[in-house]
Amino acid sequence: MSTASLIRALDTATWVVAVFSLVLLFSGKLDNFWATACLIATAAPAIASWVIKDRNQSATKGDEPQ
Secondary structure (H helix, E strand, C coil), X not given: CCHHHHXXXXXXXXXHHHHHHHHHHHHCCXXXXXXXXXXXXXXXXXXXXXXXXXXXXXXXXXXXXX
């Protein structure tokens, strides 16, 4: 899987989980514990995508630490 398609999949997963979490939260299906779990599940692909983008950007600039 190429990096671009991986980033696209992670970005899509972030939005899907966020919308699903909001629907469950507003419908009253989630309590505080599960709302927190959904928040973490939403943040995980977003953070992974951000890290991959940052590493790709620094690799193309040549900003790798010595």
